[in-house]
Amino acid sequence: MKRILVGIKRVVDYNVRIRIKPDGSGVLTDGVKMSVNPFDEIALEEALRIKERGAAEEVVVVTVGPADCQPQLRTCLAMGADRALHVQTDTALEPLATAGVLRSLIEREQPFLVLLGKQAIDDDNGQTGQMLAALWDRPQATFASKIELTEEKARVTREVDAGLETLEIDLPAVVTVDLRLNEPRYVKLPDIMKAKKKPLETLTLESLGVTPRTQLKTLRHEPPAQRSKGVRVNDAAELLAALKQKGLL
Amino acid sequence: MSQNILIVAEHDGRTLSVATAKCVACAATVPDAALTVVVCAADTATLSQQAAALAGVGTVLTVEHPVHAHPLAAAIAPQIAALAGPYTHVFGPSSTFGKDLMPRIAALLKTVQVSDIMAIESATRFRRPIYAGNAIITVEVLDGAQVVGTVRTASFQPAAAGGSARIEAASPLIEPPSHTRFVSVSAARSDRPDLQTAARVVSGGRALGSAENFQLLYGLADTLGAAVGASRAAVDAGYAPNELQVGQTGKIIAPELYIAIGISGAIQHLTGIKDARTIVAINKDPDAPIFEIADFGLVGDLFEIVPQLQKLLG
Structure with a gap:
């Protein structure tokens, strides 16, 4: 079976303005709207489009996290994923451990392509895809804005600082996706009903033989330094005079 | 304990990027640290001299291979991992080059990465932004683990010129994999200043x-x-x-x-x-x-x- 594995993460919705706990121990998440990480949603959309044009037969979505992650997996099933895997753990895994989990699932699922978002919008690490490619000893193409597949290869256009770079990689491979790859579809109500019947399998770290290591400890959270509000100027001439006075022109 | 930091140079084949000089400046704020810059390129002659001239750099290691004409994480990562043994830290810029490369290195070293370092508090303690910069966290790397880091270049001024580091060929050299091939990059060259570094x-x-x-x-x-x-x-x-x-x-x-x-x-x-x-x-x-x-x-x-x-x- 030609299979695509898509990794997703449950994160605070991108529209929520986050607040730091008064004691600096973390970010307030009680009662906050949670969503599929937007970059991961783009990864799933791409997988679905690849399947819809006949270049894949099955799309499997996976997440690693606590029991609360199941609504996000159901959302992915409603978008069109065929089945979901939930590696359930209450430990917040570091990217290397998450990559280790995905690596062991690759053994099980044998995908020809693994798609992930380029980063999660909560911790902004941007590590998991590249780490997975290293552990798997397979090619990686990060920040993809275009993916063209042939039987054994992929041609991926990447958004890099210099502009757009194109790589050719042998499959199987890991591709992490950027914003402009596609626009994810909206989920329709009948699909949400159908998604309830799709298979969602729960796994444990032990069953995958993964013992996560903790190598990093977060000591405190702080709000960023604020810029103070400046002054209003009335016209172009006044603006230039102000900039000159500050020695900027 | 003294620290030994390896910095992966970013360049376009001719010129070392300003981001590299900023990584050097960041690494120099780690107390009691010796700095080494590694240049992977098709031709390292000019680039290694540019790296050697950065203030604070003690050693420049060169890796020459035609595959390094363009930066491919799959080719550079195993090379850096093979050289990383003696180093306590491996740093690269938080540009698309470093974001692509550094996690691959960290995974090969089976160690932790600290992304977007904006300040160094000690050899094991770093500040970095999360939630798109809406929160800043201080993290501690545990149990003497080797630290791979990307440096948030906007937080640092570039290291000054005036250094005179020793330049040597790196060893061992690793044969790169053939599964990843560079095809092209859109040449958006212009005479205007570079967005990343413009005043x-x-x-x-x-x-x-x-x-x-x-x-x-x-x-x-x-x-x-x-x-x-x-x-x-x-x-x-x-x-x-x-x-x-x-x-x-x-x-x-x-x-x-x-x-x-x-x-x-x-x-x-x-x-x-x-x-x-x-x-x-x-x-x-x-x-x-x-x-x-x-x-x-x-x-x-x-x-x-x-x-x-x-x-x-x-």
Whole structure:
């Protein structure tokens, strides 16, 4: 079976303005709207489009996290994923451990392509895809804005600082996706009903033989330094005079 | 304990990037650290001399192979991992080059990565932004683990020139894999200053309304000797190419002067500019969020103001 594995993460919705706990121990998440990480949603959309044009037969979505992650997996099933895997753990895994989990699932699922978002919008690490490619000893193409597949290869256009770079990689491979790859579809109500019947399998770290290591400890959270509000100027001439006075022109 | 830091150089084949000099400056703030820069390139002669001239660098290691004519993480990572043994830290810039490469190195070393280091508190303690810069965390690397890090370059000034490091060929050399091949890169070369490093940036948003109107900014930028940037909305609308995007998912910059024209100031854009020394906002909406962080705000029609500015400057 030609299979695509898509990794997703449950994160605070991108529209929520986050607040730091008064004691600096973390970010307030009680009662906050949670969503599929937007970059991961783009990864799933791409997988679905690849399947819809006949270049894949099955799309499997996976997440690693606590029991609360199941609504996000159901959302992915409603978008069109065929089945979901939930590696359930209450430990917040570091990217290397998450990559280790995905690596062991690759053994099980044998995908020809693994798609992930380029980063999660909560911790902004941007590590998991590249780490997975290293552990798997397979090619990686990060920040993809275009993916063209042939039987054994992929041609991926990447958004890099210099502009757009194109790589050719042998499959199987890991591709992490950027914003402009596609626009994810909206989920329709009948699909949400159908998604309830799709298979969602729960796994444990032990069953995958993964013992996560903790190598990093977060000591405190702080709000960023604020810029103070400046002054209003009335016209172009006044603006230039102000900039000159500050020695900027 | 003294620290031994390996810095992976970023370059375009001819010139070392400013980001590399900023990584060196960041690494130099680790107490009691010896700094080594490793240059992987098809031809390392000029590049290694540029690296050796950076103040604070003790050693430059060179890795020459035709595959390194273009930076491929799959080719560079195993080479760096093979050299990393003696080092306590391996740093690279938080550019697309470093973001692509460094996690691959960390995984090969089976160790932790600290992304977007904005300040170093000790050899094991770092500050970094999360949630698009809406929170700053302090993290501690545990149990003496080797530290792989990407350096948030907007947080550091480049290391000065004046160094005279020893240059040596690295060993062992690793044969790169053949599964990843460079095809092309869009050559968006221009005579304008580079957006990432320019002292002045003129940036446009959705209010420009079209790719033709966006050209208006180039005139002003040229008069000021500034680089041109764009908001995500302007890039998504096709007014400007993606490499001009400034913000959380584009470039994070810290110019002396940032002029935001027709940019409302979404959080993700503000994240990319909040280290700018002076921010100017020109927008016809007096309630636009950009005015909350601008040092100088001018409410009005950009299509009148920009030509006026150019006339007054010219």
